[in-house]
Amino acid sequence: MLSPLQWRRLWQIRRVYRRYGLAEALGRPVRRSFPDPVGVRLRKALEELGPVFVKFGQALSTRPDILPPELASELSKLQDQVPPFPGAEARALVEAAIGKPVGQVFAMFDDKPLASASIAQVHAARLPGEDGEAGFDVVVKVVRPGIEAQIRRDVELLHGLAQMAEWFSPLAPRLRPKEVVAEYEKVIFDELDLLREAANASQLRRNWLGSEMIYHPLVVWDLCRPNVMVMERLNGLPVDEVAELRRRNVNIQLLAERGVEIFFREVFFFNFFHADMHPGNVFVDPSDPENPRWLALDFGIVGSLTPEDQRYLAENFVAFFDQDYRRVAELHVESGWVPRSTRVDEFEGAIRSVCEPIFNRPLSELSFGVFLLRLFEVARRFDMQVQPQLVLLQKTILQVEGLGRQLYPDLDLWKTAKPLMTEWMQERLSPKRAMAELRRHGPQLVESLPRMLARLGTDEAGASVTREELDRSLQTLVREQRRNRRVVIGATLMLGALIVFGLDGYRPVIWNGVPSISWLLAGSGLALWLSARRRGAG
Numbered sequence: 078m079l080s081p082l083q084w085r086r087l088w089q090i091r092r093v094y095r096r097y098g099l100a101e102a103l104g105r106p107v108r109r110s111f112p113d114p115v116g117v118r119l120r121k122a123l124e125e126l127g128p129v130f131v132k133f134g135q136a137l138s139t140r141p142d143i144l145p146p147e148l149a150s151e152l153s154k155l156q157d158q159v160p161p162f163p164g165a166e167a168r169a170l171v172e173a174a175i176g177k178p179v180g181q182v183f184a185m186f187d188d189k190p191l192a193s194a195s196i197a198q199v200h201a202a203r204l205p206g207e208d209g210e211a212g213f214d215v216v217v218k219v220v221r222p223g224i225e226a227q228i229r230r231d232v233e234l235l236h237g238l239a240q241m242a243e244w245f246s247p248l249a250p251r252l253r254p255k256e257v258v259a260e261y262e263k264v265i266f267d268e269l270d271l272l273r274e275a276a277n278a279s280q281l282r283r284n285w286l287g288s289e290m291i292y293h294p295l296v297v298w299d300l301c302r303p304n305v306m307v308m309e310r311l312n313g314l315p316v317d318e319v320a321e322l323r324r325r326n327v328n329i330q331l332l333a334e335r336g337v338e339i340f341f342r343e344v345f346f347f348n349f350f351h352a353d354m355h356p357g358n359v360f361v362d363p364s365d366p367e368n369p370r371w372l373a374l375d376f377g378i379v380g381s382l383t384p385e386d387q388r389y390l391a392e393n394f395v396a397f398f399d400q401d402y403r404r405v406a407e408l409h410v411e412s413g414w415v416p417r418s419t420r421v422d423e424f425e426g427a428i429r430s431v432c433e434p435i436f437n438r439p440l441s442e443l444s445f446g447v448f449l450l451r452l453f454e455v456a457r458r459f460d461m462q463v464q465p466q467l468v469l470l471q472k473t474i475l476q477v478e479g480l481g482r483q484l485y486p487d488l489d490l491w492k493t494a495k496p497l498m499t500e501w502m503q504e505r506l507s508p509k510r511a512m513a514e515l516r517r518h519g520p521q522l523v524e525s526l527p528r529m530l531a532r533l534g535t536d537e538a539g540a541s542v543t544r545e546e547l548d549r550s551l552q553t554l555v556r557e558q559r560r561n562r563r564v565v566i567g568a569t570l571m572l573g574a575l576i577v578f579g580l581d582g583y584r585p586v587i588w589n590g591v592p593s594i595s596w597l598l599a600g601s602g603l604a605l606w607l608s609a610r611r612r613g614a615g
């Protein structure tokens with residue numbers, strides 16, 4: 078049952094919907110013509126409807142699996158312009174949250190906000206120093222008063238609108254409005270919880286502590302509450318002030334390369350990545366210009382991948398740079414990103430037609446982000462399941478590339494990323510690691526033995542990696558990977574032999590005139606294992 082406030086809001090939404098002819102965005106006819114294209118109208122309408130709708134539009138703009146590219150690119154221009162709320166109100170909220178007067182906790186609290194966004198506002202403050210020491214500069218992030226109720230109200234309406242779109246829009250099967258709103262609801266409520274953000278900040282800080290490449294603020298946990306976060310204040314230059322960075326002789330190329338390295342390390346080594354890398358959220362510490370350091374802010378959105386997704390992604394990048402589209406297609410099927418029944422040759426052809434134009438550019442313009450974007454567009458046609466974690470990653474790669482190239486247009490991403498991928502794959506696929514995995518997942522491996530054997534059977538023996546100028550070393554990687562697969566399968570067979578021995582008791586090699594199954598397993602396992610070792614040594 079809608080409250081009078083919600084009825085009023087619904088009425089307002091209806092007016093905006095008609096004024097901007099938004100039926101067209103849902104694939105329905107509109108009676109009059111409009112001067113602006115539908116994307117522009119949708120953007121303007123969302124801006125008019127306020128922060129929840131703006132954030133919804135921003136979230137949609139990162140969903141190439143749902144929206145056509147023209148609409149997505151228009152929505153990515155959405156800006157949340159909201160006036161700041163009074164400093165006195167921020168103080169009152171902080172006092173209510175921490176249960177003490179601001180003057181008792183802080184040596185200084187600036188009523189004039191440093192920044193104000195749709196969900197929270199940021200104030201500068203200082204914690205008192207001990208025994209005459211200088212204080213510690215912090216920022217206090219405070220969630221906007223009343224925003225939670227407003228979000229709740231608007232999200233409920235969004236659910237209602239999604240239901241209507243489901244009933245009436247011919248595009249509903251593709252847009253999946255109910256699913257999209259449910260996902261958005263989770264994201265926006267997560268952003269309201271500053272304890273979550275503080276925990277993300279602490280984790281990232283711990284991961285990178287002592288690094289010369291990036292610094293994260295210290296969280297003042299004692300003063301953090303669900304609606305208040307207090308952390309070290311960082312001083313640096315906004316990353317988009319390239320002219321100023323140059324004036325201070327900052328090594329811009331190194332800075333850009335470090336940005337890419339940080340991102341790849343977060344995704345593949347820490348499996349915990351900052352997923353909101355827009356220029357407002359990263360500063361640069363120029364104090365040592367030859368050794369510039371990134372300063373990270375705003376930890377509301379982070380991402381991580383399953384180990385399987387990590388591996389498939391790494392292999393996808395390698396296959397992409399090798400222009401091995403068949404492998405890219407196979408990887409999608411193997412990983413379950415597209416249905417198992419997908420015709421690999423058709424999928425391969427579709428991938429080739431979107432990837433070739435990307436390669437038709439100078440090396441310095443090759444883009445991982447565009448590659449993934451195009452890939453998801455193709456995969457969508459082949460019924461790819463929505464993978465929110467991959468979509469988040471793809472969006473972040475685009476941001477990282479954008480930042481990197483804004484700083485240093487000749488940035489060669491693959492040059493920076495390749496050694497990292499090599500390091501990661503070698504580490505992950507090393508026999509030592511394979512054995513550790515085997516010890517941990519022995520029983521599951523026995524279960525998946527038939528699938529692994531089937532895969533081994535379909536391997537193209539001796540397939541080699543081309544595109545020499547880009548990457549000779551990838552050949553070694555691919556061989557390495559196959560070799561390790563042999564190690565794992567060999568070990569699994571031997572483990573299987575042990576299990577059969579255990580269940581069946583000892584049997585001679587030939588028993589009742591036929592070779593015994595346990596000796597067959599043990600023998601073939603040992604042979605595979607030894608052949609892998611010989612290849613490794615060779």
Ligand SMILES: Nc1ncnc2c1ncn2[C@@H]1O[C@H](COP(=O)(O)OP(=O)(O)OP(=O)(O)O)[C@@H](O)[C@H]1O
Pocket residue numbers: 191192193194195196197198199216218294308309310311312357358374375376377
């Ligand atoms: N630790 C900090 N040190 C210095 N300035 C900070 C710090 N944290 C935030 N700021 C300032 O406040 C601004 C907004 O912070 P933040 O991005 O965390 O807020 P937000 O409400 O999540 O904004 P948005 O969602 O629009 O990015 C930053 O762009 C920066 O200028």
